[in-house]
Amino acid sequence: MDIEQTKIPQATAKRLPLYYRFLNNLHTQGKLRVSSKELSEAVKVDSATIRRDFSYFGALGKKGYGYNVEYLLSFFRKTLDQDETTRVALIGVGNLGTAFLNYNFMKNNNTKIEIAFDANEERVGTEVGGVDVEHIDHLEEKLGGISVAILTVPSSAAQGIADRLVKAGISGILNFTPARISVPSDVRVHHIDLAIELQALVYFLKHYPLDEENIEEEE
Amino acid sequence: MDIEQTKIPQATAKRLPLYYRFLNNLHTQGKLRVSSKELSEAVKVDSATIRRDFSYFGALGKKGYGYNVEYLLSFFRKTLDQDETTRVALIGVGNLGTAFLNYNFMKNNNTKIEIAFDANEERVGTEVGGVDVEHIDHLEEKLGGISVAILTVPSSAAQGIADRLVKAGISGILNFTPARISVPSDVRVHHIDLAIELQALVYFLKHYPLDEENIEEEE
DNA sequence: CGATAGTCGTTAAAGATTTCACATACTTGG
DNA sequence: CCAAGTATGTGAAATCTTTAACGACTATCG
Known part of the structure; x- marks a missing residue:
C-alpha cells in the first residue's frame, strides 16, 4: 500500500484535498455520479489531469459512466486518512x-x-x-x-x-x-x-497577460 | 522588454518576490555582495536554481565575486515594478x-x-x-x-x-x-x-516520509 | 605576479507534470 | 439487443522545471 502511495506525484497529492472537498459537496447535494469533465469545471483542473490523478490509485471509475460519488468519496476518505483526526x-x-x-x-x-x-x-x-x-x-x-x-x-x-x-x-x-x-x-x-502571494499575482498580471489561454493554478 | 519577460518560466516568476525580500534584508544589514550559495541558504532554494532564475534577466552577477546586492536590488525593483504602487x-x-x-x-x-x-x-x-x-x-x-x-x-x-x-x-x-x-x-x-494547505501538509507527512532527501517547496 | 579558491552562466541531462488522443468499454433508449 | 452516445484509463508526446557539471573569469593572498 505504501509502496503504491509513494509513487504518487507530489502535484497530484496536493490536489487530493481539493478533490475530496468537492466530492463532499456533490455528495451533500445528493449527486450520485460525476464525470471528470464536470469535476474539472468545479475545481478548475483539466479533466485529463483529474483522470490521470485518479488513475494512480487504480481504476476508480467506469467507462461510459464516470465516477460513483459515494465510492470515490469513501476511497479518498481512506486515502486521506480522514478517519483518524x-x-x-x-x-x-x-x-x-x-x-x-x-x-x-x-x-x-x-x-x-x-x-x-x-x-x-x-x-x-x-x-x-x-x-x-x-x-x-x-x-x-x-x-x-x-x-x-x-x-x-x-x-x-x-x-x-x-x-x-x-x-x-x-x-x-x-x-x-x-x-x-x-x-x-x-x-x-x-x-x-x-x-x-499578493506580489506574485501582481507580477503575473503585469507580465503574463492572459486571454484565450488562461490557466488556473495551484496555490 | 516584454518580449524578454514573457519568456520567464512561471516557477521563476513566483520566486521573484521572495528573492526581492531577502535582498532587501541583506541591503538593510549593510551587505554589499552575496553569492548564490548564501542566498540559497536564506531562501531555501537550490543555488543552481537561483543562478538559473537570475540568468533569465541576463548576466547580473560577476564570476568569482557573486552578485552586488545594491545592483541586484535595483534591478529587481524595476522588474517587479516596485516604483509604482x-x-x-x-x-x-x-x-x-x-x-x-x-x-x-x-x-x-x-x-x-x-x-x-x-x-x-x-x-x-x-x-x-x-x-x-x-x-x-x-x-x-x-x-x-x-x-x-x-x-x-x-x-x-x-x-x-x-x-x-x-x-x-x-x-x-x-x-x-x-x-x-x-x-x-x-x-x-x-x-x-x-x-x-493544512490537509496537504498532513498528507505529505504521512505518505512522504523524508530524511536525507528533504526538499522544500513552493508555496 | 602566480597560484588558489571562489563563483557565475550555461549546456546538457534528468525529472516531473500536463496534455493529447484514442481504443475500450459501459449506458441508455428505442 | 443494437446503435449511438459517453467517458474512462493510458501510451506517447509535449512542456516545464530542476539539478549536475564545468569552462571561464575574478578576487585575493603571499
Whole structure:
C-alpha cells in the first residue's frame, strides 16, 4: 500500500484535498455520479489531469459512466486518512492565528487545532474559537505529542519557536511568517507567504497577460 | 522588454518576490555582495536554481565575486515594478481580512490596500489597520479603478462578489475562500486555500516520509 | 605576479507534470 | 439487443522545471 502511495506525484497529492472537498459537496447535494469533465469545471483542473490523478490509485471509475460519488468519496476518505483526526497546535494568536482558530476547518477535514500558544499575557487563559490559549513558555510541557504546528507568530520569533517545536518532537510546520525557517531534514515545512502571494499575482498580471489561454493554478 | 519577460518560466516568476525580500534584508544589514550559495541558504532554494532564475534577466552577477546586492536590488525593483504602487481592495473584513489589513506588507511591497468592503453594518464606517471599511453595496461606485482584489468573504458569497468585481473591471483576484470561482478568461485568479494547505501538509507527512532527501517547496 | 579558491552562466541531462488522443468499454433508449 | 452516445484509463508526446557539471573569469593572498 505504501509502496503504491509513494509513487504518487507530489502535484497530484496536493490536489487530493481539493478533490475530496468537492466530492463532499456533490455528495451533500445528493449527486450520485460525476464525470471528470464536470469535476474539472468545479475545481478548475483539466479533466485529463483529474483522470490521470485518479488513475494512480487504480481504476476508480467506469467507462461510459464516470465516477460513483459515494465510492470515490469513501476511497479518498481512506486515502486521506480522514478517519483518524490529526491534532494540530497553533502558535501565535494574532489576527491571522485568530482567523485560523475561528475557521472551522475541522468540518470536513479531520484535523483539529487542539491548543494555541501566545506570548501575550492578556490572551493567555482565554479561549478563541473554542481553543484554549496557553503561554508560549509552556510550549514543551503542554504540546503533548502533537505533531503538526501552524506558525502565525511575528517573523522575528519564527526561527526560535521552530527550534523549540523541533526539540519538542514536531514533524510538520505550516509556516505563515515571511521568515524561511531552518529545521532538520526530517521535519517538513510548508511556507505560505501572504505578501509574496499578493506580489506574485501582481507580477503575473503585469507580465503574463492572459486571454484565450488562461490557466488556473495551484496555490 | 516584454518580449524578454514573457519568456520567464512561471516557477521563476513566483520566486521573484521572495528573492526581492531577502535582498532587501541583506541591503538593510549593510551587505554589499552575496553569492548564490548564501542566498540559497536564506531562501531555501537550490543555488543552481537561483543562478538559473537570475540568468533569465541576463548576466547580473560577476564570476568569482557573486552578485552586488545594491545592483541586484535595483534591478529587481524595476522588474517587479516596485516604483509604482499597486492599489488593492479587500472584500470581507472578518478575521482573515482583518489580519491582512493589519499586516503591513506595504513596507517592501508597494502594494497598498486602499479600501475594504464588508456586509456587516457594524464594521462599515470603521477603520481597520488604517483602511476605511465601506459597505459592500457600494462596491462598484467606490472601487475607483482598483484592479486587484483580495477576497476574504464567506465562501457562499464568493462567486457573487467575484461577478461584481469582474463587472467593475477588476483584473486579478486573490481568492482565500474555499470556493473555486469562475471568471472570464482575461481575469486572473490565484487560490489560496488554508484548509487545503493544512490537509496537504498532513498528507505529505504521512505518505512522504523524508530524511536525507528533504526538499522544500513552493508555496 | 602566480597560484588558489571562489563563483557565475550555461549546456546538457534528468525529472516531473500536463496534455493529447484514442481504443475500450459501459449506458441508455428505442 | 443494437446503435449511438459517453467517458474512462493510458501510451506517447509535449512542456516545464530542476539539478549536475564545468569552462571561464575574478578576487585575493603571499
